[in-house]
Amino acid sequence: MKHYDEIFRRRSFHIFRDAEPLTDGDIEKLEAFIKTVTPLYPDIKTETVIVPENETNCRRGGDRCILFYSEAKGDYLRNIGYIGEQIDLYLTSQNIGALWYGVGRPKEKTRNGLGFVIMIVAARVAEGAFRKDMFKAKRKPLCDIWSGETLGVGEIARFSPSAVNSQPWAVENAEGKLKVYRNNRPGVRGLLPVPLVSYFNRIDMGIFLCILETCLEREGYSFARELLSDTEDFKGEFVPAAVYAYSR
Numbered sequence: 001m002k003h004y005d006e007i008f009r010r011r012s013f014h015i016f017r018d019a020e021p022l023t024d025g026d027i028e029k030l031e032a033f034i035k036t037v038t039p040l041y042p043d044i045k046t047e048t049v050i051v052p053e054n055e056t057n058c059r060r061g062g063d064r065c066i067l068f069y070s071e072a073k074g075d076y077l078r079n080i081g082y083i084g085e086q087i088d089l090y091l092t093s094q095n096i097g098a099l100w101y102g103v104g105r106p107k108e109k110t111r112n113g114l115g116f117v118i119m120i121v122a123a124r125v126a127e128g129a130f131r132k133d134m135f136k137a138k139r140k141p142l143c144d145i146w147s148g149e150t151l152g153v154g155e156i157a158r159f160s161p162s163a164v165n166s167q168p169w170a171v172e173n174a175e176g177k178l179k180v181y182r183n184n185r186p187g188v189r190g191l192l193p194v195p196l197v198s199y200f201n202r203i204d205m206g207i208f209l210c211i212l213e214t215c216l217e218r219e220g221y222s223f224a225r226e227l228l229s230d231t232e233d234f235k236g237e238f239v240p241a242a243v244y245a246y247s248r
Ligand SMILES: Cc1cc2nc3c(=O)[nH]c(=O)nc-3n(C[C@H](O)[C@H](O)[C@H](O)COP(=O)(O)O)c2cc1C
Pocket: 010, 011, 012, 013, 014, 099, 100, 101, 102, 103, 104, 137, 159, 160, 161, 162, 163, 164, 165, 200, 203, 204, 207
């Protein structure tokens, strides 16, 4: 996993101002990058497709939409979050602005038997349009989402993007293991209906795992990852998502 530095620069382009279209070269390189992306679950079929923004309901001034399709099985939402965040960071590295766009809908709702999951909107923006000081971005305090040693990882990974900035993740670090949970009550219920929150928050968890792993690697940790299923309706507050046994 590359693109650690882009965690600091990335931001959501809710509206694209003074944006330019992607060049043919940008699209070719993006298509090549998409082929190198690592899924969390290689056995879940997915397709990632680039279309013009006007082939969707999105009117944010972007140029292209990157559409994610998947088999609806197992932890497919988490898988798409993990795949898409690699692309979000890649786009930033190319000075292409991006927006995870949960309310976006494409013309094609299914593709080769796979259902549409979510999209990322993209357009070329000025180099200076990216985040200059990530630490000024609004997030929950570290102590609300992380217990135990932060490893130089927690203080960065907490800036992961999430739907309506809900930040549904929580991490416990103890005895050489990071236990990662999805907070089932992230406190943004007023903004979105409950089923939508739990749909997006499962995507958010994949985004967080992608950024968490990028940070662990940068800090020189190797790790063995155990993924825990989050497909049932869970009554408790903290739904186990993954355990990382790490060492350096
Ligand atoms: C799964 C997901 C869905 C999102 N959907 C929307 C959306 O529909 N509209 C929008 O303006 N922003 C959307 N966002 C962007 C978030 O609001 C944004 O990531 C969050 O507020 C944190 O800000 P940042 O990305 O600038 O760090 C979405 C983000 C994620 C991860």
